Amino acid sequence: MISDEQIKWAKETYRLGMRVKLIKMDDDQAPPIGTEGTVRGVDDIGSVMVGWDNGSGLSVLFGKDEIEIIS
Structure with a gap:
């Protein structure tokens, strides 16, 4: 389970409108890496909600998936 401190960190790090790139996601529905x-x-369980450029809206799970900030 993710701690309150980790959720706070995610909310402070991943800001609305920030651009990210997918590095790793273990899901059959995942957008392609890159x-x-x-x-x-960021929701209340620490998942980063992303509008992917390919139309997907799959969230990034804290501690499982990986994204990189690009701007």
Whole structure:
């Protein structure tokens, strides 16, 4: 389980409108590695909500998936 401090960190790090790139996601529905997207926010369980450029809206799970900030 993710701690309150980790959720706070995610909310402070991944800001609305920030651009990110997918590095790793273990999900059959995952966008291709390298897909870029725009952060829509961080939910109360620490998942980063991303609008991927390919149309996907799959969230990034804290501690499981990996994204890189690109701007």
